[in-house]
Amino acid sequence: MPPNLPSVSDSTIRRLSLYLRVLEELNEASEPTVSSRRLAELAGTSAAQVRKDLSRFGSFGKRGLGYAVDPLERHLREILGLQRRWPVVLVGAGRIGSALFEYPYFRERGFEIVAVVDRDPAKVGRRWNGVKIEPVESLSKVVRELGTELGILAIPADDAQATAEALVNAGIRGILNFAPVQLHLRPEIVVNEVNLTLELEALSFALHGSSRATSPERD
């Protein structure tokens, strides 16, 4: 473990998450070790990048051998803060909210949707697999009672800013926002925007505007 927390770039963190996914696969395949080259190949980056990313947090490899899969997986979980369980509150019980509630991969990583909230009175009171849908008014109570620090916003654009503020007031510190609006919140609140339209637009640009290739890889 590094003595003092280094400032790490967002791209590094996102790659660590990819490495973790690859390591899980290797672990399941009972591969004992992996080289930076192979890890890079599987994660879609370069070997040097893998080594630089990991070296920010410590020396996890052995020269001549590579990295031991299982310990490295544990290190990454530790770095990403995944050794604990993260209770999550889901705001919005529409199509997207429902899909996210059922999404099996969240729970595998310790993210558990423990509360669902919606503004539609018709939906309030229903049960999703044991979790009762609560009215938005109960947000504050729910967050406090369940001790959730993470919230997922899966509601229409018009309501998003106000609801995000309500989440923050309730004590939420990180928000995953699926609503197509830029949220403006206090800087200490961590927000990740998932912009589905933008992703398609990036494809549209690539096919229409130019012909960029998405091909790094090497070392």
Added chain:
Amino acid sequence: MPPNLPSVSDSTIRRLSLYLRVLEELNEASEPTVSSRRLAELAGTSAAQVRKDLSRFGSFGKRGLGYAVDPLERHLREILGLQRRWPVVLVGAGRIGSALFEYPYFRERGFEIVAVVDRDPAKVGRRWNGVKIEPVESLSKVVRELGTELGILAIPADDAQATAEALVNAGIRGILNFAPVQLHLRPEIVVNEVNLTLELEALSFALHGSSRATSPERD
């Protein structure tokens, strides 16, 4: 319009998409012009960044005045390749597929899901709002008949690589991948990965590991 296509970074393209969203809002609010400063504020970046981004594609502003909202919106649509309709094939009629099919913001930007495909025989044959769910075996036929160049992959991880290859063989040029695996395809195929778990993990890291703030803004 620039004489020859400049090489544009991915981040620039993603910001252009954000600017477009802001401009639509401004247009609806009947604001005739906008300065780089205000646009930056609404999109969550810096004024200099806005000007640099736009200047890669031409001179759309007037000094002392700012940018005319409506023409700039049209320029951005043109740049992003959104003046046309993009038929899209959706692979996977599960929870996420269903949510994406109903997602209203795709159609607003010209992305229209014209075909749905699933490997589950129980789902095949059903109709979603006039679109019949086809078996995966028909992928090639469907893509060719409807002339789709974009595909959305909303299927479990185990099946994703093979299905992606099938999409490519059918003639698809761009893929939006929701399956939690790294796809390995020919470099001329444009792939955008949406990794929902990764997004939560980035939040987890931010709350756990360090206390980075997400606060640029200024000029």
Added chain:
DNA sequence: TTTATCTTGTGAAGCTTTTCACAAACAGGC
């Protein structure tokens, strides 16, 4: 022990992206 082979960890170089800062352009009064 020595040699051959492998692979990490990491400064330094190279490249990309963002920010700075200012000349040039425009509008509106006076």
Added chain:
DNA sequence: GCCTGTTTGTGAAAAGCTTCACAAGATAAA
């Protein structure tokens, strides 16, 4: 027509990120 106050467009500087390249550490075999 001439000032005043704005705001763009853009080279240049700064910051950030990725790749290079190699010494150092590790194993295995002779």
